[in-house]
Amino acid sequence: MSRIIAYLNSAGGVGRTTSALSMAVAFSEYGKRVLIVDCDPQGALTFTLGKENSRRTVFDIYSGRSRALGMIHQTAERVDLIPSSSKLYGLARIKDENLLFDALSTFEYDIVILDSGSGFSELNRTVFAAADEIIIPTRLDLLSVRGALQIAEASKGYRGRITAVLPTMMDPRSKVGNEMMAELKVKFGKAVIDPGITKSPLFLEATIAGQSLLNFKKGSELAGRYREITYDFL
Ligand SMILES: Nc1ncnc2c1ncn2[C@@H]1O[C@H](COP(=O)(O)OP(=O)(O)OP(=O)(O)O)[C@@H](O)[C@H]1O
Ligand SMILES: [Mg+2]
Numbered sequence: 001m002s003r004i005i006a007y008l009n010s011a012g013g014v015g016r017t018t019s020a021l022s023m024a025v026a027f028s029e030y031g032k033r034v035l036i037v038d039c040d041p042q043g044a045l046t047f048t049l050g051k052e053n054s055r056r057t058v059f060d061i062y063s064g065r066s067r068a069l070g071m072i073h074q075t076a077e078r079v080d081l082i083p084s085s086s087k088l089y090g091l092a093r094i095k096d097e098n099l100l101f102d103a104l105s106t107f108e109y110d111i112v113i114l115d116s117g118s119g120f121s122e123l124n125r126t127v128f129a130a131a132d133e134i135i136i137p138t139r140l141d142l143l144s145v146r147g148a149l150q151i152a153e154a155s156k157g158y159r160g161r162i163t164a165v166l167p168t169m170m171d172p173r174s175k176v177g178n179e180m181m182a183e184l185k186v187k188f189g190k191a192v193i194d195p196g197i198t199k200s201p202l203f204l205e206a207t208i209a210g211q212s213l214l215n216f217k218k219g220s221e222l223a224g225r226y227r228e229i230t231y232d233f234l
């Protein structure tokens with residue numbers, strides 16, 4: 001049985017995909033067998049890893065073909081990927097909230113990382129239902145923190161526990177940022193990772209290169225920070 005870690009925040013653009021990929025690669029560097037499942041119809045992670053327009057995707061799981069061959073793709077980042085598909089946008093109602101969990105339970109990985117889109121779509125409910133652990137990446141602004149709190153509230157209906165709140169795109173000189181950090185600590189206590197990930201143009205450059213930061217700039221301070229954070233999850 002794999003350990004299933006979901007990256008969730010109902011607000012968009014908070015560093016979910018970046019953190020999911022970076023930590024997936026870090027887990028793999030530590031010797032874990034890692035599968036990423038891209039559950040965001042927008043498929044940013046799938047695009048970054050060069051697997052857009054794959055024929056077999058996570059859509060197979062949602063359309064009841066969870067044993068479809070060829071759904072798992074190997075990537076240059078030494079993590080496996082079940083790519084997203086824009087067909088997910090056209091998905092009719094998902095009748096069984098546990099459908100993703102059931103499909104994942106047949107796979108043999110140490111760690112399964114779930115990237116998700118923003119909001120509280122039916123798709124995201126299957127992500128909640130599948131997760132053993134929830135990591136909430138968040139920017140240190142009001143709407144992102146609000147999104148984090150909404151995830152905390154919604155998670156109460158599910159089995160998965162919030163194991164970390166990960167501040168991203170931090171600017172240590174920002175007054176609002178520091179206030180938001182304090183606010184997060186009041187709400188989430190020790191689960192807040194401090195320091196989180198500071199803001200850096202390297203992430204944009206890595207995306208353009210189609211790589212995680214951990215491969216794009218292996219020796220960078222931020223790649224190292226993602227490794228340290230991941231180490232605490234081993
Ligand atoms: N620490 C950082 N510093 C600067 N830019 C970052 C950082 N982390 C992520 N980014 C960039 O910010 C943008 C949003 O990050 P990301 O895609 O990881 O967030 P998301 O929550 O997955 O967004 P979406 O709602 O689009 O799924 C991306 O362009 C990413 O490269
Ligand atoms: Mg994303």
